Amino acid sequence: MRRTLTSRSNIWGLSVIVCSALLRCAASAQGLQPCDEVNSVPGYKILLDEIKFNAGNLARSDQELMDLLKFQLRNRLETLDSDPGIRYHLIRCPGRMPDGQASFPALITEGLVKRDVVLEIWGEVFADSPGRRKVFINYALFPLGSTPNSFFLRQYDPKIGASPDELVGWLAKLNELGAYALVARAVRMLSYNGSRSFDQANTDLSTALVSLQSAFGVIPTASERELLRYISNRRCEVMRDAHTDPAYNGPLRLIPETVLKGGCP
Amino acid sequence: MIGADSKGRVGLCFLVLECDNFLEDGVGSPPEIPVADTVALLIGSIDARLETLENEIKNLKPHSKDNWDKFEKLSPIIWSAIALFISIFVTGRLENTFKERQLQLENVKDMQELIQKLGPSTPNDAPSYTLSLAAHGRYAVVPLIQALQDGRSEHHPAIMDGLRAAGAVDHDFVCARLVEIIDNRTRLYQAEVHVAAAQLLGDLNCQGAARALHKYILRLQQANPGTAPFSAVPGSQGVSAQDIEDAKNVAERSAEALREQRE
Numbered sequence: 001m002r003r004t005l006t007s008r009s010n011i012w013g014l015s016v017i018v019c020s021a022l023l024r025c026a027a028s029a030q031g032l033q034p035c036d037e038v039n040s041v042p043g044y045k046i047l048l049d050e051i052k053f054n055a056g057n058l059a060r061s062d063q064e065l066m067d068l069l070k071f072q073l074r075n076r077l078e079t080l081d082s083d084p085g086i087r088y089h090l091i092r093c094p095g096r097m098p099d100g101q102a103s104f105p106a107l108i109t110e111g112l113v114k115r116d117v118v119l120e121i122w123g124e125v126f127a128d129s130p131g132r133r134k135v136f137i138n139y140a141l142f143p144l145g146s147t148p149n150s151f152f153l154r155q156y157d158p159k160i161g162a163s164p165d166e167l168v169g170w171l172a173k174l175n176e177l178g179a180y181a182l183v184a185r186a187v188r189m190l191s192y193n194g195s196r197s198f199d200q201a202n203t204d205l206s207t208a209l210v211s212l213q214s215a216f217g218v219i220p221t222a223s224e225r226e227l228l229r230y231i232s233n234r235r236c237e238v239m240r241d242a243h244t245d246p247a248y249n250g251p252l253r254l255i256p257e258t259v260l261k262g263g264c265p
Numbered sequence: 266m267i268g269a270d271s272k273g274r275v276g277l278c279f280l281v282l283e284c285d286n287f288l289e290d291g292v293g294s295p296p297e298i299p300v301a302d303t304v305a306l307l308i309g310s311i312d313a314r315l316e317t318l319e320n321e322i323k324n325l326k327p328h329s330k331d332n333w334d335k336f337e338k339l340s341p342i343i344w345s346a347i348a349l350f351i352s353i354f355v356t357g358r359l360e361n362t363f364k365e366r367q368l369q370l371e372n373v374k375d376m377q378e379l380i381q382k383l384g385p386s387t388p389n390d391a392p393s394y395t396l397s398l399a400a401h402g403r404y405a406v407v408p409l410i411q412a413l414q415d416g417r418s419e420h421h422p423a424i425m426d427g428l429r430a431a432g433a434v435d436h437d438f439v440c441a442r443l444v445e446i447i448d449n450r451t452r453l454y455q456a457e458v459h460v461a462a463a464q465l466l467g468d469l470n471c472q473g474a475a476r477a478l479h480k481y482i483l484r485l486q487q488a489n490p491g492t493a494p495f496s497a498v499p500g501s502q503g504v505s506a507q508d509i510e511d512a513k514n515v516a517e518r519s520a521e522a523l524r525e526q527r528e
Binding site for chain 2: 032033034035036038039040041042043045103105107108110111112114115116191192
Protein backbone atom coordinates (compact mmCIF):
# COMPACT_ATOMS: atom_id res chain seq x y z
CA MET A 1 0.00 0.00 0.00
CA ARG A 2 2.79 2.34 1.01
CA ARG A 3 4.68 1.54 -2.14
CA THR A 4 1.61 2.31 -4.22
CA LEU A 5 1.19 5.63 -2.47
CA THR A 6 4.86 6.47 -2.90
CA SER A 7 4.86 5.62 -6.57
CA ARG A 8 1.65 7.59 -7.05
CA SER A 9 3.14 10.63 -5.36
CA ASN A 10 6.29 10.21 -7.48
CA ILE A 11 4.28 10.16 -10.67
CA TRP A 12 2.29 13.17 -9.49
CA GLY A 13 5.47 15.07 -8.60
CA LEU A 14 7.07 14.18 -11.92
CA SER A 15 3.98 15.28 -13.84
CA VAL A 16 3.91 18.63 -12.05
CA ILE A 17 7.60 19.24 -12.75
CA VAL A 18 7.33 18.23 -16.40
CA CYS A 19 4.22 20.35 -17.03
CA SER A 20 5.60 23.43 -15.28
CA ALA A 21 8.92 23.11 -17.10
CA LEU A 22 7.29 22.73 -20.49
CA LEU A 23 4.89 25.62 -19.86
CA ARG A 24 7.76 27.80 -18.71
CA CYS A 25 9.93 26.97 -21.68
CA ALA A 26 7.04 27.54 -24.05
CA ALA A 27 6.75 31.05 -22.71
CA SER A 28 10.39 32.02 -22.73
CA ALA A 29 13.83 31.65 -24.20
CA GLN A 30 12.68 31.59 -27.81
CA GLY A 31 15.40 31.35 -30.43
CA LEU A 32 18.29 31.57 -28.03
CA GLN A 33 20.76 29.33 -29.77
CA PRO A 34 23.59 28.37 -27.40
CA CYS A 35 26.82 30.28 -27.95
CA ASP A 36 29.54 27.88 -26.83
CA GLU A 37 32.45 30.28 -27.35
CA VAL A 38 31.26 32.14 -24.26
CA ASN A 39 32.63 29.29 -22.15
CA SER A 40 36.04 29.20 -23.74
CA VAL A 41 36.97 32.89 -24.16
CA PRO A 42 38.04 34.62 -20.94
CA GLY A 43 37.52 38.34 -20.33
CA TYR A 44 34.76 40.86 -21.05
CA LYS A 45 32.64 39.68 -23.94
CA ILE A 46 30.26 41.29 -26.41
CA LEU A 47 27.96 38.83 -28.19
CA LEU A 48 27.08 39.65 -31.78
CA ASP A 49 23.93 37.69 -32.66
CA GLU A 50 22.11 37.81 -35.97
CA ILE A 51 21.22 41.06 -37.67
CA LYS A 52 18.74 40.30 -40.45
CA PHE A 53 19.92 42.54 -43.23
CA ASN A 54 17.84 41.03 -45.95
CA ALA A 55 14.53 42.38 -44.75
CA GLY A 56 16.11 45.54 -46.26
CA ASN A 57 16.40 43.84 -49.68
CA LEU A 58 20.15 44.09 -49.82
CA ALA A 59 22.16 42.62 -52.64
CA ARG A 60 24.45 40.54 -50.46
CA SER A 61 23.56 37.63 -48.18
CA ASP A 62 23.15 38.00 -44.43
CA GLN A 63 26.06 35.67 -43.88
CA GLU A 64 28.44 37.85 -45.91
CA LEU A 65 27.27 41.05 -44.25
CA MET A 66 27.52 39.57 -40.77
CA ASP A 67 31.06 38.41 -41.46
CA LEU A 68 31.94 41.88 -42.66
CA LEU A 69 30.35 43.49 -39.61
CA LYS A 70 32.13 41.07 -37.29
CA PHE A 71 35.56 42.00 -38.65
CA GLN A 72 34.89 45.72 -38.62
CA LEU A 73 33.45 45.68 -35.10
CA ARG A 74 36.19 43.43 -33.77
CA ASN A 75 38.79 45.73 -35.23
CA ARG A 76 37.22 48.68 -33.45
CA LEU A 77 36.20 47.20 -30.08
CA GLU A 78 39.15 44.95 -29.40
CA THR A 79 41.65 47.78 -29.84
CA LEU A 80 39.85 50.32 -27.67
CA ASP A 81 41.80 49.54 -24.49
CA SER A 82 45.52 49.26 -24.06
CA ASP A 83 45.18 47.06 -20.96
CA PRO A 84 44.62 43.47 -22.17
CA GLY A 85 42.95 42.61 -18.84
CA ILE A 86 39.94 44.78 -19.61
CA ARG A 87 39.85 44.43 -23.37
CA TYR A 88 36.57 43.40 -25.01
CA HIS A 89 36.23 40.16 -26.94
CA LEU A 90 33.67 40.14 -29.70
CA ILE A 91 31.99 36.76 -30.07
CA ARG A 92 29.85 35.98 -33.04
CA CYS A 93 26.88 33.72 -32.21
CA PRO A 94 25.48 32.35 -35.48
CA GLY A 95 21.77 31.57 -35.54
CA ARG A 96 21.12 33.27 -32.22
CA MET A 97 18.16 35.63 -32.33
CA PRO A 98 16.66 36.35 -28.88
CA ASP A 99 13.04 37.32 -28.54
CA GLY A 100 13.60 40.33 -26.32
CA GLN A 101 13.76 40.18 -22.54
CA ALA A 102 11.63 37.00 -22.48
CA SER A 103 14.59 35.06 -23.84
CA PHE A 104 16.64 35.83 -20.76
CA PRO A 105 15.21 34.28 -17.60
CA ALA A 106 17.12 35.02 -14.38
CA LEU A 107 19.21 31.83 -14.48
CA ILE A 108 20.41 32.47 -18.04
CA THR A 109 21.18 36.14 -17.33
CA GLU A 110 23.04 35.20 -14.17
CA GLY A 111 25.10 32.66 -16.12
CA LEU A 112 26.02 35.23 -18.76
CA VAL A 113 27.03 37.80 -16.13
CA LYS A 114 29.26 35.25 -14.40
CA ARG A 115 30.95 34.63 -17.76
CA ASP A 116 31.63 38.36 -18.10
CA VAL A 117 29.26 38.84 -21.02
CA VAL A 118 28.64 42.56 -20.79
CA LEU A 119 26.59 43.22 -23.91
CA GLU A 120 24.59 41.27 -26.45
CA ILE A 121 23.29 42.80 -29.68
CA TRP A 122 20.89 41.61 -32.37
CA GLY A 123 18.58 43.34 -34.83
CA GLU A 124 16.87 43.73 -38.14
CA VAL A 125 17.06 46.06 -41.15
CA PHE A 126 13.90 47.07 -43.04
CA ALA A 127 13.53 48.80 -46.38
CA ASP A 128 11.72 52.06 -45.57
CA SER A 129 11.61 53.67 -49.02
CA PRO A 130 13.85 53.21 -52.06
CA GLY A 131 17.40 53.80 -50.93
CA ARG A 132 16.44 54.35 -47.26
CA ARG A 133 16.42 51.85 -44.46
CA LYS A 134 15.25 51.57 -40.89
CA VAL A 135 17.62 49.74 -38.58
CA PHE A 136 16.41 48.20 -35.32
CA ILE A 137 19.09 47.12 -32.87
CA ASN A 138 18.50 45.42 -29.52
CA TYR A 139 20.99 45.88 -26.70
CA ALA A 140 21.07 43.74 -23.56
CA LEU A 141 23.33 45.07 -20.80
CA PHE A 142 23.47 42.03 -18.52
CA PRO A 143 25.43 43.24 -15.48
CA LEU A 144 22.95 46.05 -14.84
CA GLY A 145 20.32 43.68 -13.44
CA SER A 146 16.65 44.56 -13.44
CA THR A 147 16.97 48.17 -12.23
CA PRO A 148 17.23 50.07 -14.46
CA ASN A 149 15.81 48.20 -17.41
CA SER A 150 18.83 46.64 -19.08
CA PHE A 151 17.17 45.85 -22.43
CA PHE A 152 16.97 48.54 -25.08
CA LEU A 153 15.48 48.49 -28.54
CA ARG A 154 16.77 51.42 -30.60
CA GLN A 155 15.63 52.55 -33.99
CA TYR A 156 17.92 54.35 -36.46
CA ASP A 157 17.43 56.01 -39.82
CA PRO A 158 20.98 56.10 -41.12
CA LYS A 159 21.64 58.85 -43.62
CA ILE A 160 23.97 56.83 -45.78
CA GLY A 161 24.13 55.44 -49.27
CA ALA A 162 22.18 52.43 -50.46
CA SER A 163 25.04 49.95 -50.59
CA PRO A 164 25.16 47.16 -48.00
CA ASP A 165 28.83 47.85 -47.29
CA GLU A 166 27.97 51.41 -46.27
CA LEU A 167 25.31 50.13 -43.90
CA VAL A 168 27.74 47.69 -42.31
CA GLY A 169 30.35 50.43 -42.03
CA TRP A 170 27.83 52.71 -40.33
CA LEU A 171 26.86 49.98 -37.83
CA ALA A 172 30.48 49.23 -36.99
CA LYS A 173 31.09 52.89 -36.12
CA LEU A 174 27.94 53.30 -34.03
CA ASN A 175 29.17 55.10 -30.90
CA GLU A 176 26.15 54.06 -28.91
CA LEU A 177 27.22 50.43 -29.06
CA GLY A 178 30.57 51.24 -27.46
CA ALA A 179 28.83 53.35 -24.80
CA TYR A 180 26.56 50.51 -23.69
CA ALA A 181 29.57 48.22 -23.53
CA LEU A 182 31.44 50.74 -21.34
CA VAL A 183 28.57 51.04 -18.84
CA ALA A 184 28.09 47.30 -18.54
CA ARG A 185 31.81 46.60 -18.19
CA ALA A 186 32.19 49.29 -15.50
CA VAL A 187 29.39 47.74 -13.45
CA ARG A 188 30.82 44.25 -13.82
CA MET A 189 34.34 45.42 -12.97
CA LEU A 190 33.12 47.12 -9.80
CA SER A 191 31.30 44.02 -8.61
CA TYR A 192 34.24 41.75 -9.38
CA ASN A 193 37.25 43.88 -8.43
CA GLY A 194 35.81 46.47 -6.05
CA SER A 195 38.15 49.34 -5.23
CA ARG A 196 40.79 48.18 -7.71
CA SER A 197 38.45 49.24 -10.50
CA PHE A 198 37.39 52.67 -9.24
CA ASP A 199 39.54 54.62 -11.69
CA GLN A 200 38.67 52.63 -14.79
CA ALA A 201 34.98 52.47 -13.88
CA ASN A 202 34.84 56.23 -13.32
CA THR A 203 36.44 56.87 -16.71
CA ASP A 204 34.15 54.41 -18.48
CA LEU A 205 30.98 55.71 -16.85
CA SER A 206 31.89 59.33 -17.63
CA THR A 207 32.64 58.55 -21.29
CA ALA A 208 29.45 56.49 -21.64
CA LEU A 209 27.31 59.19 -20.04
CA VAL A 210 28.47 61.84 -22.49
CA SER A 211 28.13 59.47 -25.43
CA LEU A 212 24.63 58.32 -24.53
CA GLN A 213 23.37 61.81 -23.73
CA SER A 214 24.37 62.76 -27.24
CA ALA A 215 22.82 59.60 -28.75
CA PHE A 216 19.50 59.93 -26.92
CA GLY A 217 19.06 63.54 -27.98
CA VAL A 218 17.21 66.30 -26.23
CA ILE A 219 14.07 64.31 -25.44
CA PRO A 220 15.08 60.84 -24.28
CA THR A 221 12.43 58.22 -23.57
CA ALA A 222 11.59 57.22 -19.99
CA SER A 223 13.85 54.17 -20.06
CA GLU A 224 16.69 56.19 -21.62
CA ARG A 225 16.34 58.84 -18.91
CA GLU A 226 16.41 56.10 -16.31
CA LEU A 227 19.63 54.70 -17.77
CA LEU A 228 21.29 58.12 -17.84
CA ARG A 229 20.30 58.71 -14.20
CA TYR A 230 21.63 55.27 -13.27
CA ILE A 231 25.01 55.95 -14.91
CA SER A 232 25.29 59.32 -13.20
CA ASN A 233 24.39 57.89 -9.78
CA ARG A 234 26.78 54.97 -10.19
CA ARG A 235 29.60 57.35 -11.03
CA CYS A 236 28.89 59.42 -7.94
CA GLU A 237 28.81 56.26 -5.87
CA VAL A 238 32.26 55.30 -7.17
CA MET A 239 33.66 58.72 -6.25
CA ARG A 240 32.12 58.62 -2.77
CA ASP A 241 33.44 55.09 -2.21
CA ALA A 242 36.88 56.20 -3.39
CA HIS A 243 36.88 58.79 -0.59
CA THR A 244 35.88 56.35 2.12
CA ASP A 245 37.39 53.01 1.06
CA PRO A 246 40.68 52.51 2.95
CA ALA A 247 41.90 50.08 0.27
CA TYR A 248 41.84 52.79 -2.38
CA ASN A 249 44.61 55.36 -2.73
CA GLY A 250 44.10 56.59 -6.29
CA PRO A 251 43.45 60.01 -7.83
CA LEU A 252 39.70 59.99 -7.12
CA ARG A 253 40.50 60.48 -3.46
CA LEU A 254 41.88 63.95 -4.34
CA ILE A 255 38.54 65.26 -5.59
CA PRO A 256 37.39 67.83 -3.03
CA GLU A 257 34.27 67.02 -1.01
CA THR A 258 32.64 70.25 -2.18
CA VAL A 259 33.00 69.29 -5.84
CA LEU A 260 31.60 65.86 -5.07
CA LYS A 261 28.61 67.29 -3.21
CA GLY A 262 27.97 69.82 -5.92
CA GLY A 263 28.05 67.34 -8.79
CA CYS A 264 26.26 64.41 -7.16
CA PRO A 265 22.77 64.07 -5.73
CA MET B 266 20.38 -84.90 37.56
CA ILE B 267 18.38 -84.76 34.42
CA GLY B 268 15.96 -81.89 33.71
CA ALA B 269 12.45 -82.16 32.29
CA ASP B 270 13.70 -81.52 28.82
CA SER B 271 16.39 -84.20 28.89
CA LYS B 272 13.95 -86.62 30.50
CA GLY B 273 11.44 -86.18 27.67
CA ARG B 274 14.10 -86.68 25.04
CA VAL B 275 15.40 -89.79 26.68
CA GLY B 276 11.83 -91.12 26.90
CA LEU B 277 11.18 -90.41 23.28
CA CYS B 278 14.42 -92.07 22.19
CA PHE B 279 13.58 -95.06 24.25
CA LEU B 280 10.16 -95.27 22.59
CA VAL B 281 11.62 -95.00 19.10
CA LEU B 282 14.34 -97.63 19.76
CA GLU B 283 11.87 -100.10 21.21
CA CYS B 284 9.54 -99.69 18.18
CA ASP B 285 12.39 -100.22 15.79
CA ASN B 286 13.42 -103.42 17.61
CA PHE B 287 9.86 -104.56 17.53
CA LEU B 288 9.46 -103.96 13.84
CA GLU B 289 12.89 -105.48 12.95
CA ASP B 290 12.44 -108.52 15.04
CA GLY B 291 8.77 -108.99 14.26
CA VAL B 292 8.58 -111.00 17.46
CA GLY B 293 7.57 -110.32 21.08
CA SER B 294 5.27 -107.76 22.43
CA PRO B 295 5.98 -104.07 21.99
CA PRO B 296 7.73 -102.46 24.96
CA GLU B 297 5.71 -100.70 27.49
CA ILE B 298 5.67 -96.95 26.92
CA PRO B 299 5.49 -94.57 29.88
CA VAL B 300 2.86 -92.29 28.31
CA ALA B 301 2.41 -89.79 31.09
CA ASP B 302 6.14 -89.17 31.38
CA THR B 303 6.50 -88.82 27.68
CA VAL B 304 3.63 -86.35 27.43
CA ALA B 305 4.99 -84.40 30.32
CA LEU B 306 8.35 -84.32 28.69
CA LEU B 307 6.85 -83.19 25.41
CA ILE B 308 4.81 -80.42 27.07
CA GLY B 309 7.83 -79.26 29.00
CA SER B 310 9.82 -79.16 25.80
CA ILE B 311 7.14 -77.20 23.99
CA ASP B 312 6.85 -74.75 26.91
CA ALA B 313 10.56 -74.19 26.89
CA ARG B 314 10.61 -73.61 23.19
CA LEU B 315 7.63 -71.23 23.39
CA GLU B 316 9.32 -69.34 26.18
CA THR B 317 12.45 -69.01 24.07
CA LEU B 318 10.42 -67.83 21.08
CA GLU B 319 8.52 -65.27 23.15
CA ASN B 320 11.79 -63.92 24.48
CA GLU B 321 13.16 -63.65 21.02
CA ILE B 322 9.97 -61.93 19.79
CA LYS B 323 10.23 -59.51 22.74
CA ASN B 324 13.76 -58.74 21.70
CA LEU B 325 12.56 -58.10 18.17
CA LYS B 326 10.16 -55.22 19.22
CA PRO B 327 11.34 -51.88 17.68
CA HIS B 328 12.97 -49.19 19.94
CA SER B 329 11.40 -45.63 20.17
CA LYS B 330 13.03 -43.27 17.53
CA ASP B 331 15.56 -40.58 18.67
CA ASN B 332 16.27 -37.19 16.95
CA TRP B 333 19.02 -38.58 14.82
CA ASP B 334 16.67 -41.29 13.50
CA LYS B 335 14.11 -38.59 12.69
CA PHE B 336 16.77 -36.45 11.01
CA GLU B 337 17.93 -39.40 8.96
CA LYS B 338 14.40 -40.01 7.85
CA LEU B 339 13.77 -36.31 6.99
CA SER B 340 17.20 -35.47 5.60
CA PRO B 341 16.34 -36.07 1.93
CA ILE B 342 13.43 -33.63 2.24
CA ILE B 343 15.52 -31.07 4.15
CA TRP B 344 18.37 -31.21 1.65
CA SER B 345 15.96 -30.84 -1.22
CA ALA B 346 14.36 -27.78 0.43
CA ILE B 347 17.77 -26.20 1.10
CA ALA B 348 18.85 -26.82 -2.47
CA LEU B 349 15.60 -25.31 -3.74
CA PHE B 350 15.94 -22.24 -1.51
CA ILE B 351 19.56 -21.66 -2.52
CA SER B 352 18.78 -22.11 -6.18
CA ILE B 353 15.86 -19.67 -6.00
CA PHE B 354 17.84 -17.10 -3.97
CA VAL B 355 21.07 -17.28 -5.94
CA THR B 356 19.38 -17.52 -9.30
CA GLY B 357 17.13 -14.58 -8.40
CA ARG B 358 20.06 -12.47 -7.32
CA LEU B 359 22.10 -13.35 -10.38
CA GLU B 360 19.15 -12.71 -12.62
CA ASN B 361 18.48 -9.32 -10.99
CA THR B 362 22.12 -8.29 -11.29
CA PHE B 363 22.20 -9.36 -14.90
CA LYS B 364 18.94 -7.55 -15.66
CA GLU B 365 20.17 -4.41 -13.92
CA ARG B 366 23.33 -4.41 -16.01
CA GLN B 367 21.27 -4.96 -19.12
CA LEU B 368 18.92 -2.12 -18.13
CA GLN B 369 21.89 0.14 -17.47
CA LEU B 370 23.28 -0.58 -20.94
CA GLU B 371 19.89 0.01 -22.52
CA ASN B 372 19.55 3.27 -20.60
CA VAL B 373 22.97 4.39 -21.80
CA LYS B 374 21.97 3.68 -25.39
CA ASP B 375 18.70 5.56 -24.99
CA MET B 376 20.32 8.46 -23.22
CA GLN B 377 23.19 8.80 -25.69
CA GLU B 378 20.88 10.19 -28.35
CA LEU B 379 19.19 12.56 -25.91
CA ILE B 380 22.52 13.87 -24.64
CA GLN B 381 23.72 14.46 -28.19
CA LYS B 382 20.54 16.37 -29.03
CA LEU B 383 20.66 18.42 -25.82
CA GLY B 384 24.05 19.94 -26.72
CA PRO B 385 23.05 22.19 -29.63
CA SER B 386 19.39 22.60 -28.63
CA THR B 387 17.77 25.96 -27.89
CA PRO B 388 16.51 26.72 -24.37
CA ASN B 389 13.07 26.10 -25.83
CA ASP B 390 13.85 22.52 -26.84
CA ALA B 391 16.26 21.66 -24.03
CA PRO B 392 13.57 20.82 -21.41
CA SER B 393 12.10 18.09 -23.60
CA TYR B 394 15.53 16.41 -23.70
CA THR B 395 16.38 16.91 -20.04
CA LEU B 396 12.94 15.69 -18.93
CA SER B 397 13.20 12.65 -21.19
CA LEU B 398 16.61 11.98 -19.66
CA ALA B 399 15.09 12.38 -16.20
CA ALA B 400 12.60 9.60 -16.91
CA HIS B 401 15.58 7.21 -16.66
CA GLY B 402 15.75 8.09 -12.97
CA ARG B 403 19.09 7.44 -11.31
CA TYR B 404 20.85 6.81 -14.62
CA ALA B 405 20.11 10.39 -15.74
CA VAL B 406 21.74 12.09 -12.76
CA VAL B 407 25.37 11.87 -13.88
CA PRO B 408 24.71 13.07 -17.48
CA LEU B 409 22.62 15.96 -16.17
CA ILE B 410 25.28 16.99 -13.67
CA GLN B 411 27.87 16.74 -16.44
CA ALA B 412 25.69 18.99 -18.61
CA LEU B 413 25.66 21.54 -15.77
CA GLN B 414 29.41 21.22 -15.45
CA ASP B 415 29.82 21.97 -19.19
CA GLY B 416 28.34 25.36 -18.41
CA ARG B 417 25.92 26.25 -21.19
CA SER B 418 23.99 28.90 -19.31
CA GLU B 419 21.16 28.67 -21.88
CA HIS B 420 20.48 25.10 -20.73
CA HIS B 421 20.80 25.77 -17.03
CA PRO B 422 17.03 26.10 -16.27
CA ALA B 423 16.22 22.98 -18.30
CA ILE B 424 18.90 20.92 -16.53
CA MET B 425 17.61 22.05 -13.14
CA ASP B 426 14.12 20.92 -14.15
CA GLY B 427 15.58 17.61 -15.32
CA LEU B 428 17.28 17.00 -11.98
CA ARG B 429 14.08 17.89 -10.12
CA ALA B 430 12.18 15.39 -12.26
CA ALA B 431 14.83 12.70 -11.70
CA GLY B 432 14.46 13.43 -7.99
CA ALA B 433 10.74 12.70 -8.25
CA VAL B 434 11.54 9.31 -9.80
CA ASP B 435 14.49 8.26 -7.63
CA HIS B 436 14.53 10.68 -4.70
CA ASP B 437 17.09 9.13 -2.36
CA PHE B 438 19.62 8.40 -5.09
CA VAL B 439 19.46 11.95 -6.48
CA CYS B 440 19.78 13.43 -2.99
CA ALA B 441 22.84 11.25 -2.29
CA ARG B 442 24.55 12.38 -5.51
CA LEU B 443 23.83 16.05 -4.75
CA VAL B 444 25.29 15.66 -1.26
CA GLU B 445 28.42 14.19 -2.84
CA ILE B 446 28.79 17.38 -4.88
CA ILE B 447 28.66 19.78 -1.94
CA ASP B 448 30.89 17.45 0.10
CA ASN B 449 33.53 17.47 -2.62
CA ARG B 450 36.52 19.67 -1.83
CA THR B 451 38.77 18.82 -4.75
CA ARG B 452 37.37 21.58 -7.00
CA LEU B 453 36.11 18.87 -9.33
CA TYR B 454 32.92 20.82 -9.95
CA GLN B 455 32.59 24.42 -11.08
CA ALA B 456 30.78 27.01 -8.95
CA GLU B 457 27.45 26.76 -10.77
CA VAL B 458 27.22 23.01 -10.11
CA HIS B 459 27.68 23.63 -6.38
CA VAL B 460 25.04 26.35 -6.35
CA ALA B 461 22.64 24.11 -8.30
CA ALA B 462 23.24 21.15 -5.96
CA ALA B 463 22.69 23.30 -2.86
CA GLN B 464 19.46 24.64 -4.30
CA LEU B 465 18.14 21.24 -5.40
CA LEU B 466 18.75 19.73 -1.96
CA GLY B 467 16.20 22.20 -0.65
CA ASP B 468 13.84 21.91 -3.63
CA LEU B 469 13.75 18.11 -3.37
CA ASN B 470 13.37 18.18 0.42
CA CYS B 471 16.44 15.98 0.95
CA GLN B 472 16.13 15.75 4.74
CA GLY B 473 19.18 13.50 4.93
CA ALA B 474 21.28 16.37 3.58
CA ALA B 475 20.63 18.80 6.46
CA ARG B 476 23.91 17.96 8.20
CA ALA B 477 25.94 18.14 4.99
CA LEU B 478 24.40 21.52 4.16
CA HIS B 479 25.23 22.84 7.61
CA LYS B 480 28.88 21.77 7.22
CA TYR B 481 28.95 23.26 3.71
CA ILE B 482 27.75 26.64 4.99
CA LEU B 483 30.43 26.63 7.71
CA ARG B 484 33.09 25.77 5.12
CA LEU B 485 31.97 28.59 2.81
CA GLN B 486 31.96 31.09 5.68
CA GLN B 487 35.70 30.51 6.06
CA ALA B 488 36.47 30.25 2.33
CA ASN B 489 38.07 32.78 0.00
CA PRO B 490 38.56 32.58 -3.78
CA GLY B 491 41.80 30.66 -3.19
CA THR B 492 40.29 28.05 -0.87
CA ALA B 493 36.77 27.72 -2.26
CA PRO B 494 35.62 24.10 -2.75
CA PHE B 495 34.72 24.73 -6.40
CA SER B 496 36.48 25.78 -9.58
CA ALA B 497 35.74 28.86 -11.69
CA VAL B 498 32.74 29.17 -13.97
CA PRO B 499 33.94 28.45 -17.53
CA GLY B 500 34.73 31.66 -19.39
CA SER B 501 34.92 33.73 -16.20
CA GLN B 502 37.96 35.47 -14.73
CA GLY B 503 38.20 32.98 -11.84
CA VAL B 504 36.45 32.15 -8.59
CA SER B 505 35.15 35.38 -7.09
CA ALA B 506 34.03 36.32 -3.59
CA GLN B 507 30.60 36.75 -5.14
CA ASP B 508 30.58 33.07 -6.24
CA ILE B 509 31.25 32.01 -2.64
CA GLU B 510 28.59 34.37 -1.33
CA ASP B 511 26.06 33.08 -3.89
CA ALA B 512 26.71 29.44 -2.95
CA LYS B 513 26.46 30.25 0.77
CA ASN B 514 23.19 32.15 0.36
CA VAL B 515 21.61 29.34 -1.64
CA ALA B 516 22.81 26.71 0.85
CA GLU B 517 21.38 28.75 3.74
CA ARG B 518 18.02 29.05 1.99
CA SER B 519 17.92 25.29 1.38
CA ALA B 520 18.90 24.50 4.99
CA GLU B 521 16.14 26.81 6.16
CA ALA B 522 13.64 25.16 3.80
CA LEU B 523 14.58 21.71 5.13
CA ARG B 524 14.21 22.90 8.71
CA GLU B 525 10.78 24.38 8.01
CA GLN B 526 9.72 21.16 6.30
CA ARG B 527 10.77 19.15 9.37
CA GLU B 528 8.72 21.33 11.73
